[in-house]
Amino acid sequence: MLSSFAAAPAAPAAESVVSHPVGQDPEAVLDYWTPERMRGAIPLGGAATGAKASPSGARTAVAPFPDQETSPGADTLYPQRVHGRLFLRKGASNRACSATLVSASGEDAILTAGHCLFDTDLDAEATNVVFAPGYRDGATPFGRFPASALHYPDEFTEGDREFDIGAANLAPNASGVPASALGTRGVTFNTPRRSYRRDTFQIFGYPGRPTDFYDGQRLILCVTPFTGFNRDGALRADPCYQHEGSSGGAWLNGDGLITSVSSRHPACAVENVACTAVKIGTYLGDEAFKVWAAAADGVPKGVRKQLRRCKQTRKKAKERRCRNRARTFKPIEP
Numbered sequence: 001m002l003s004s005f006a007a008a009p010a011a012p013a014a015e016s017v018v019s020h021p022v023g024q025d026p027e028a029v030l031d032y033w034t035p036e037r038m039r040g041a042i043p044l045g046g047a048a049t050g051a052k053a054s055p056s057g058a059r060t061a062v063a064p065f066p067d068q069e070t071s072p073g074a075d076t077l078y079p080q081r082v083h084g085r086l087f088l089r090k091g092a093s094n095r096a097c098s099a100t101l102v103s104a105s106g107e108d109a110i111l112t113a114g115h116c117l118f119d120t121d122l123d124a125e126a127t128n129v130v131f132a133p134g135y136r137d138g139a140t141p142f143g144r145f146p147a148s149a150l151h152y153p154d155e156f157t158e159g160d161r162e163f164d165i166g167a168a169n170l171a172p173n174a175s176g177v178p179a180s181a182l183g184t185r186g187v188t189f190n191t192p193r194r195s196y197r198r199d200t201f202q203i204f205g206y207p208g209r210p211t212d213f214y215d216g217q218r219l220i221l222c223v224t225p226f227t228g229f230n231r232d233g234a235l236r237a238d239p240c241y242q243h244e245g246s247s248g249g250a251w252l253n254g255d256g257l258i259t260s261v262s263s264r265h266p267a268c269a270v271e272n273v274a275c276t277a278v279k280i281g282t283y284l285g286d287e288a289f290k291v292w293a294a295a296a297d298g299v300p301k302g303v304r305k306q307l308r309r310c311k312q313t314r315k316k317a318k319e320r321r322c323r324n325r326a327r328t329f330k331p332i333e334p
Contacts, residue, residue, distance in 0.1 A: 107180050160232075
């Protein structure tokens with residue numbers, strides 16, 4: 001059963017989620033991100049490491065299979081337009097990640113990676129956070145939406161990469177409230193781990209590496225199978241070559257629902273094709289649901305009732321399936 005949001009009273013955010021309203025003036029943030037700064041933003045890498053973008057114009061003809069450039073003609077069409085580039089400032093650096101408009105009651109939320117919003121090395125939040133849906137080569141067909149609030153797990157601030165998930169609320173712009181104007185992807189939490197065995201993901205992002213094909217300026221898609229779990233519970237997919245800049249990009253399951261976001265790729269003793277091809281995504285479990293709920297102004301009343309019924313289930317496997325169904329939210333289609 002897919003949940004919706006009609007007239008849903010909100011519950012308070014969980015204490016394990018850090019939620020901060022953005023104290024910056026939205027117009028000042030928009031003024032900061034000039035076209036030159038957006039083009040020059042350095043794609044952000046995993047866990048607070050970055051990489052320089054490829055030189056302008058230095059593009060190879062094709063990406064390594066199965067990565068592919070998405071169609072420019074679909075940038076303004078639903079659902080491709082709900083994916084976008086996330087611009088932010090960390091310390092003295094202008095950086096960029098990936099993010100996706102996600103179904104939530106306020107119709108103003110995006111999902112991304114935790115390390116796009118909080119830097120564990122600097123022990124500081126990102127500033128000047130702005131989302132550009134449908135971004136390509138400097139074009140922002142729907143304008144830019146400055147963040148009004150940031151949310152991420154407290155566990156991530158303490159260095160636990162298992163909880164590399166973040167969400168942000170967006171202020172409206174001339175296009176209107178973002179989800180109302182553009183639509184969203186649906187999302188699912190607490191997916192039973194056994195159900196991933198035969199899954200194939202669609203993984204979206206704005207990578208700036210590993211070859212000159214990737215410059216962070218275009219939305220890249222790879223369609224690739226699930227290949228197992230990391231020791232920390234993260235999902236692995238292989239092959240998929242999206243690196244720095246793709247952090248926070250959505251992983252869609254066979255039903256077209258967000259089931260993970262890009263977190264990192266393995267640390268390689270020797271950089272090689274086999275290692276470079278592995279993609280790691282955050283498992284969207286209880287903590288990720290709390291982050292989403294914080295951005296959604298709480299858990300809808302109907303969902304809370306379903307979850308109480310799930311607790312009455314005697315078998316753990318059935319309870320997990322019940323929680324997954326209760327925490328699955330359909331996309332908002334324009």
